[in-house]
Amino acid sequence: MGDMANEIKLLTGNSHPVLAHLVADRLGIEVAKTLCLNYSNNETSVTIGESVRDEDVYIIQSTAPGDINDGLMELLIMVHACRTASARRITAVIPNFPYARQDKKDRSRAPISARLIANMIQTAGANHVVTMDLHASQIQGFFNIPVDNLFAEPDVVRWIRENLHVEKCVIVSPDAGGAKRATSIANRLDRPFALIHKERPRPNEVGRMVLVGDVEDKVAILVDDMADTCGTLAKAAAAVKDKGATEVMAIVTHGILSGNAIETLNNSCLNQVVVTNTVPLGDKEERCPKLRVVDVSATIAEAIRRTHNGESVSYLFNNTPI
Numbered sequence: 001m002g003d004m005a006n007e008i009k010l011l012t013g014n015s016h017p018v019l020a021h022l023v024a025d026r027l028g029i030e031v032a033k034t035l036c037l038n039y040s041n042n043e044t045s046v047t048i049g050e051s052v053r054d055e056d057v058y059i060i061q062s063t064a065p066g067d068i069n070d071g072l073m074e075l076l077i078m079v080h081a082c083r084t085a086s087a088r089r090i091t092a093v094i095p096n097f098p099y100a101r102q103d104k105k106d107r108s109r110a111p112i113s114a115r116l117i118a119n120m121i122q123t124a125g126a127n128h129v130v131t132m133d134l135h136a137s138q139i140q141g142f143f144n145i146p147v148d149n150l151f152a153e154p155d156v157v158r159w160i161r162e163n164l165h166v167e168k169c170v171i172v173s174p175d176a177g178g179a180k181r182a183t184s185i186a187n188r189l190d191r192p193f194a195l196i197h198k199e200r201p202r203p204n205e206v207g208r209m210v211l212v213g214d215v216e217d218k219v220a221i222l223v224d225d226m227a228d229t230c231g232t233l234a235k236a237a238a239a240v241k242d243k244g245a246t247e248v249m250a251i252v253t254h255g256i257l258s259g260n261a262i263e264t265l266n267n268s269c270l271n272q273v274v275v276t277n278t279v280p281l282g283d284k285e286e287r288c289p290k291l292r293v294v295d296v297s298a299t300i301a302e303a304i305r306r307t308h309n310g311e312s313v314s315y316l317f318n319n320t321p322i
Contacts, residue, residue: 008308009055011048011082013074016062016280019095022297023060027305036074044070046077048085057087058130058304062095064280065258072098072117076124083125091128091307092121093300095278096226096254100135118142130303132278132296133181133225133253148313150303152253152276152296153181154320157188159274159294160221160251170194170218170245172211174236182223194220196236205231209239216244226254227275230261234268241269254279255291262288 008029012020013036024031033049059082061075075092082090102113114136121129122145129147134140140147160166172194173182179195186193194213201207220240227233227250237248248270255275257265265273265288274292275281285291302321306313 007056008304009050009052009057009087010304011057011059011078013046013059013061013071013078015064015067015071015074016060016095018280019062019277019297019300020060022277022295023301023304026298026301034078036078038070044073044077046074046081048078048081052082052085052087054086054088056089056091056308057082058091058093060093060095060300062278062280063098065256068098072120076120079121079124079126089127090125091130091304092126093130093304095132095296095300096256097131097134097139100139103136103139114139115142128307130300130307132276132300135225148303148307150299150313151317152278152294152299153185153188154316154318155276155294155296155299156223156251156253156274157185158320160185160189164219164221166191168219168246170213170215170220172196172213172215172220172222172236172240174198174222174224174232178224181225185223192218194240196239198232198235209235211239211243215240217246219247219249220245222248222250222270224250224252226256227252227261227273228256229259230257230264230268233270233273234264237268237270247271249274252276255281255284255293257281257284257288265290 009032010024011032011034020031035047037045059078063071079090099113099117132150133152134149166189170192171182171186173179174196183193194215197210199207233250240248249272251274253276273290276294276296298321303313
């Protein structure tokens, strides 16, 4: 990486230090010294322990389940601190974008909170945003600054090729919204594709499920961008199993796994649940023997390296870094 250590400043808050250190190791640099803590009145305090004047600064902050708002506030204050300290360019690296599901006005008086978050990140002083598998790619249009939406797909495709018999697989989207993501993976693996149509009576509650496509005697791989409460995944898995799939597994980019998700997964007919490390998992790997983790830190590190050197990032949309 040459003299990258003198040029890139990599900062992180408290949301996902493990990922930040993996990225730093990959780039051959240290994570810059910062101190993020809450005062006793719960105000967030940020101290940056080294100079960032005229530096290219990257702030890695993903959203940890349970304290999304703390993580967001830390990010905004860190961006602002760097802006005030005369950083040359500030890139917010947010693998799991907060409030990404509140991206449209789908009923009266609904907020478009993802747009609000975009405004806040810009106002704080970010020049560039790097994220991964945005829930809706149009969120990029909420910003007036460049947004690079990286895909976990190359890492996922590689994992499938290395761990499964591809010729026995069928790729299944658990809902119509994720059809594009699933078909893309199916095409790259040259495998068939199926889709589940679900009727939702209210948010986070799933009604009837109808499978479109053939999964009989195949290993069904449910593909989605995030697994939150996992109710949909468990029901989708059951629907696929009912239609004769020999095995059902899920591959999900953001393993948020909030609430009773772990119990839901343990009690479901899923054989394996593969998530990436965009979101910190804490003790969930111990509590759920079905969990497998794909490391995407190399892709994030390579995006940072390419951005820093003024190279094209689109190479990473189809390829994993070597």
